Amino acid sequence: MAEQRESFPRAGGSPNGPAAPRLTLHRCENSHSFFFPHVSCPLCGANLQPFDDPPDAEIVSRTIVRVSPTGSPFALGLARTASGAQTLCIIEGGSETDPGKDVVITKRGGLYYASPRPRAV
Numbered sequence: 001m002a003e004q005r006e007s008f009p010r011a012g013g014s015p016n017g018p019a020a021p022r023l024t025l026h027r028c029e030n031s032h033s034f035f036f037p038h039v040s041c042p043l044c045g046a047n048l049q050p051f052d053d054p055p056d057a058e059i060v061s062r063t064i065v066r067v068s069p070t071g072s073p074f075a076l077g078l079a080r081t082a083s084g085a086q087t088l089c090i091i092e093g094g095s096e097t098d099p100g101k102d103v104v105i106t107k108r109g110g111l112y113y114a115s116p117r118p119r120a121v
Contacts (some may be wrong), residue, residue, distance in 0.1 A: 013119040025085050028077060035113035037113070046052045057081045059097055059114060079105055079114045089114040 005055045017079035026048040028041035034048070039047055070110035077099075088107060089112035091097045103114040 021055055021106070023055050023081070023107070024050050025053045025081070025083065027051050027083065031084070033081070033083040035087040040089075043080065049080050053083050053085065054082055055081075056117065057103050057105050059091065059099050059101050059103055059116065060086065061099055062091055077114060079103060081105070087112050094117075 002030045009120060022040065023035075025033050025035055026037050027067050028044060028046035028048050030041070030044050030046055032041050032046075033053070034042075037050075038048060040046060045059045057079040060078040060080050062075055064073055066073045076098070076099070077089060078086055079089050079101050080086045087105070091103075091114045093103075093114075093116040097103055097114055097116055102117040105115050
């Protein structure tokens with residue numbers, strides 16, 4: 001029996017290409033997920049374990065920061081993964097990253113960035 005593959009492209013590769021990059025998140029036994037480690041789950045107090053999650057997320061909300069340390073405005077938004085983890089991230093991509101749009105989360109230099117999800121070819 002032939003191996004069944006996904007029919008849609010994942011972030012960072014095609015269905016038959018290299019594996020998609022993963023985010024290391026933290027989850028408790030009650031399935032509460034977080035980007036940053038805590039001593040215990042802030043919602044229920046259970047122990048947290050690291051797990052790998054795909055970088056695919058959805059923009060929940062966004063705003064423009066007009067007064068910044070660099071003097072240049074930038075978009076800042078809240079992104080939510082399918083596992084429910086949320087983080088603030090710098091948004092790249094203009095209107096392609098409005099609320100409700102699918103993005104890919106990457107971590108660079110200790111900061112999270114949300115970029116438009118690559119389109120299928």
